[in-house]
Amino acid sequence: MNNKRNIMLTIAALVILFGVACFVQAEVNSYVRRIINLCLVYAIIGLSMNVTNGFAGQFSLGQAGFMAIGAYMVGIFTVPVELRADVFYAVPMNPHLVNVYMPLWMALILGGVLAAFVAGIIGTPVLRLRGDYLAIATLGFSEIIRIVITNATSITNGALGIKNIPPLNDVRYIFMAAAISYVLITLLLNSSYGRAFKAIREDEIAAEAMGISLFYHKNLAFMVSAFFAGIGGGLYGALLGTVDPKNFLFTLTYNFLLIIVLGGMGSVTGSMFGAIIVTAGLEYLRLFDEPMELMGIAIPLFRPGLRMVVFSILLMVCVLFWRRGIMGTNELTWEKIISFVKHPLSGFRKKGVQGK
């Protein structure tokens, strides 16, 4: 009964949000649209990272590499054929690829699939490792992907990057992609696979003893994560209109790490909140980079660079004092929202009781 109601509510919410997206697309200026789109893209990638890091408990830092794969698929296949000679002016494009054109959605899926495929290949050996080793190995892979892209000039145009990607600053499109990703990931996580992921996160040995195949499930989580990172990366490339290998330095992964830490490792809705707060917040914190005058006196502290200092301090504070993040491993469910609407204060009271 409740379940049915929740599904209906979710669908209704998505439809309403889509309506909002249409409204935003029509009415709001392109700067705000760009920020909203970036939030949505980051939400997809944050979500994808949460699948391995938050739900399956495998600390992977390879997101930038998988994004690069997705972004380059979009870059390679969606540039109009007649503009390609301009883009590949240093080394001509590979003759097998030069006339292959794909619509964006197809390139996105191809990027996701290829990223998942690469993840499958590297996951087999890498996922045997644990904790720090896994982190550094995945990070290494993401760097290798970037170095290969830099050097494979006839396919990727190397350091010159690919420009002339038809720009996509369309909130509706990106919202749909984010909504589909959200629904698919939620369905996966609520299935027996999702429960297996969580069991592995809590205790690998116990999970294995319960008959959960570690290898299979870790690999699955890793591939699903790479798939959505690839999609997110593709959208990122399309949003920017250009891609180049320097975009995908491993430090890019740290953005998503912050998103999932802030949102809560192991919470889908948390990643969504995290993405919005981090992206919009970074944009908002820009005022720290500008010279500020207080009562006519210029404060010397405010100069370019301060914003990132504030940002990294926030990350540290978050990790040290607020390790659960916004949501912890909880989700924002309809029950919570409804009970909050009915009794706005009871939630707090209950928490107070638990606190003791």
Next chain:
Amino acid sequence: MELFQAITNMTAVSFAQHMVNGISLGSLYALIAIGYTMVYGILLMINFAHADIVMMACYFALFGITTFHIPWYLTFILTIAATALLGVIIERSAYRPLRDAPKNSVLISAIGASFLLENLANYLFSGRPLHFPDIPFLSSMIDLNGIQVQAICLFIPVVTLACLFLLLHIVNHTKTGMAMRAVSKDYEIARVMGVNIDNIISITFAIGSALAAIGAIMWGIRYPGITPYLGVMPGLKCFIAAVVGGIGNIKGAVIGGFILGLGEILIVAFFPQFSGYRDAFAFIMLLLILFYKPTGLLGEKMTEKV
């Protein structure tokens, strides 16, 4: 075949020059790798901020000489002290509060600390590169029968080996070292046995950071363009060196450093067409080691506790 050709085409002088380059780079890696390995050996965590401690030490030494006009030898001593202090501060503020937290949280905190140091340096010292001052004699070049060697390059391996022996002595033959080993084996039991864990961990960080400072000074003399992000890549490579050698093992870190440094140079020497892939070498090395010998060359088998 190609390799054979490359070798035969190479003159003896070129080859010797490559070897000298490789050894000097390798010993720098080794010096920094020791810091990683020490912290990992005791806390079982990657100190991501280690690379940025190196970067900060470069700035300390640079400002000591250029801004405060302290004689260089004195600056070096002060730099080592200041860096050790920085290491301890980082440990106290970023790692100690998380001692009983899940390992992933510590890892995130370490990444955060590294990120903070980079951004702080970028803000304070600007992103523009600064020139590390030339040090009398150490910065000059020596000609050994056509092989050009910077004087510092002759010192680096010596210093690295000296540090290695000093450290081995501390770890194996002093009371503090014994406590360190105890903490590394099992910290709960060590605590029960009356070891002051907090002190030992602080000392470990101080030593690790002091080594980072020594490495940073050598690094600055050898590669005198100092930027806030200079630690990032070398830091990763040195961590890889530590893993290759067997993490937690000091001798292993030195061996790993040499393998990586020499390997990187020789791959460019023999396969110039792959010079663009030079940075990938370290990562490929890492993956190979992790697949075939996850404990590293000299590492002992560690059983993870349930």
Next chain:
Amino acid sequence: MKMKKFVSAFLASAVALSLVAGCGGGDKKKAEEKKPAAAGAVKVGVFLPLTGDNAAGGELELRGIKLANKLHPEINGKKIELVIADNKSDKAEAANVAARLIEKDKVKVILGTYGSSLAMAAGNIVKDSKVPAIGTSCTNPQVTKGNDYYFRACFIDPFQGTVMANYAFKKGAKKVAIVQEVSNDYSVGLAKFFKEAFEKLAGAGSVVEIANYQTGDKDFSAQLTNLKAKNPDAIFAPGNFTESALLIKQARQLGIKAPFLGGDTWETQDFVNVGSKEVDGVAFSSAFDSTKAATPEAKKFLEAYAKEYKGEQPGGLTALAYDSYLIALNAMQKAGVDDSVKIREAIAATKDLETTTGKTTLNADGDPIKSAVIKTVKDGKFSFIDMVNPEDLKAK
């Protein structure tokens, strides 16, 4: 437990407070911004990397634009207000910032940036919102190609590469080596144009070695040892000034005597600072010669610069940034300050405009046709060697 709760409550309130405080500050700032706007100030967007890898270049260009604003603060009786935005040397940021300048700050024209990839990231945005942008030192041909709204004040890489190839050939180089920063679009592009031009002059096989390195590398000894064995007459090594300075230093240390040639990025004090005495004698192309003023405007610029930044010589980057302001100013004088499409047309029609780097005329792509200056470093100072006009190259 209680303690923890207290701490988190404290932190939460601190964060909330700081946000509120931040909002307050922001509002106040906005109010301040609005005041001059109400008085009819004209807003010009400045879009430069002030932090990150390209910060040094961005800073030098900002000087040029600020100086130009100081000397020419008004247009048709209205004050010109610069809205300065940092693109962090990052493409995603560049796109955001460009959109912000256009949509939030409502600028009618944008000046910048250093770094072609940053300009390209903003390219579609200026094109779609029909606000013209004038690049300061983005030399990649792709920046303006196919984009009616992007212009630039600097020459482009094919020209720059050809200039340097000609210079090398003229100086008697028969075989050259190239060291390129393989992850840097600027370096790779320039290396390609240099190679083509040099092989045309000296025949196929005259480029004996192409070595690669990555941005951020510090050790080039292996590549350089290989290169030494090939014994080239000259080495073309375009790239970021930090890496280039270290590269040249190490080359000299390894006993490589061949002269180094490079591109306009080298013209920063940081290049000389990092490279110290080892970079003496390198040759690179630039747009501006500070030792003799080409135009009255250049004289004004030099005098103002000397007053503002005592003891420093302005380089090409600063001069080009200054010029970009002049181009915008000239266009706005003709087309008014309200309609950005009209401003675009006026910029496109720029002809024989007196700028610090000579007379500027923009061609159909939006690129200026101007002469290049070849400079060197002598005793830690930049000095003039040669001047190359576009016509000189065609004659050959």
